[in-house]
Amino acid sequence: MLNIAQTLLSWCRDARPFALATVVDVHGSAPLPIGTAVAVDADGNAVGSISGGCVEGAVYDMCRQVLRERGAPHRSRFGYSDDDAFAVGLTCGGELDVLVQTVDPTTQPHIGAALDEVVQGLPVAVAQVVDGPVGLLGATLSVLGDGQVISGTLDNGSVDTAVVDEALALLRTGRTARVALCGTEQGGAGPLSVLVHVHTSRPRMLIFGAVDFAAALSQAGAFVGYRVTVCDARPVFATAARFPYADEVVTDWPHRYLERTDVDSRTAVCVLTHDAKFDVPLLRLALNLPAGYIGAMGSRRTHDERLRLLRQEGVSEEQLARLCSPIGLDLGARTPEETAVSITAEIIAHINGGSGLPLSQGTGPIHRTVPQRRPSPSASALKPS
Structure with a gap:
């Protein structure tokens, strides 16, 4: 639902x-990952997409029916039909x-509060x-980045x-995922599967070197969702204009x-100065920080000389193996x-575990499925189902 937060917040208000x-x-x-949503209001207005067009009509009709009847949540599976090419289904297989x-904003106010956090760019x-049990299906609970539960209960x-606990763990990784739980032996809710929708602040792209390549990369980085910083020691080049x-x-x-800025596993560090x-x-x-991607521009000769100098500075082979240099894919x-x-493209492949090869040379599903997350040991009252 967080992919359509702006419109849903307006409806909640x-x-x-x-x-x-x-x-x-x-x-x-x-075509689209778990957590992606479509919403339809009582007037028939729709927002969002869940399949790129394959099953939107059928889902729209289901939404209209569920909203009209105000009945229990309804779950359906859509897939490809070999027997009827015109059946409702996914042509991707x-x-x-x-x-x-x-969703009634008057009885579920925490949904609107969570959407407001998303629109403000805050973690939630x-x-x-x-x-799980019929009585809990569709129930929601919202958690802020500091662990505060806005409202809602299971x-x-x-x-x-x-x-x-699981929501906070997933907030730290910035990943939406399903969590399998089961209730306590003292009459708990029974086996549950909970989808945790996660919104975090934008990951950071740190570009070093105020050069023409940095100008183009900052645009590309912003386009794919990074919060971009350009840094250079030369004030004549490092200008907002x-x-x-x-x-x-x-x-x-x-x-x-870099010593005084925040770096985490989602951060991409791009060194474009190629000046020792x-x-x-x-x-x-x-290379001592937990950045998810570290790349450096330069020719192969520059790369070899850079490695020699880094080894002289005591950088280990294990650390050097993290360096993507020369930077980028061979396009x-x-x-x-x-x-x-x-x-x-290299950053996307590196962060997501992609091969960087043409899809025509691969086999199997194009879109990787994120495994269902199991509870962390801190969830002591529950066991994996």
Whole structure:
């Protein structure tokens, strides 16, 4: 539901009930991931997409029916039909499980509060029961990034506690996922599957070197959802006017800036200076940090010399193995714009575990399925189902 937060927040503020159809499971190749949603209000207005067009009509009709009847949540599976090419289904060959339920903002105010956090760009998780006892199906609970439960409840007990723990764990990774739970031996809710919708702040892309390639990369990085920072020690080049797509432009020595900025597993560090006096101290520091991607621009000769200097500085072979250099995928890129596509493509492949090969050379599903998350040991009252 967080993919359509802006519109849903508007409906919640107007106290307008709506039907929400959510992708709660994916089998094989499917166009959109779990957590993607469509919503329909009482006037028939629709927002969102769950299949790129394959099953939208059928889901829309289900939403209208559920909203009209105000009945229990309804779950359906859509897949490809070999017997009838015109049947409702996914031509990509995959299968989607869709949960359709009614949301009434007047009785579920925490949904609007969570959506407001999303629109403001703040971290929040909304846990939604997608499989389990009929009385709990579709129930929701919202958690802020600091662990505060906005409102909503599943059972006011051990299940709530475990779901909050799992929501916070997923917020730290920035990943939407399903969690399998089972109730306590003291009459708990029974086996449950909870889909935790996660919204976090944008991941960071740190670009070092205020060059033409950085201008193109900052645009590409912003396009794919990064919060982009461009840093260079030369004030004449590090100006906001030269990098209109960057969220911030910093004038400082790269390694000094990196020392005082936040880096996590979603951060992409792109070193475009190819100047040893900047690169070596910067990369020596970066390779000790938990960044998800670290790449450096330069020819193969520059790369070899850079490795020699880093080894002299005590950087281990294990650390050097994390360095993507020369930066980017081999696309035959020449212009700054083409090079930006090459770098961005490598970052996407690196972060998501992609091969970087043409899809025509691969086999199996195009879209990777994220495994269902099992509870962490902190959820002591529950066991994996």
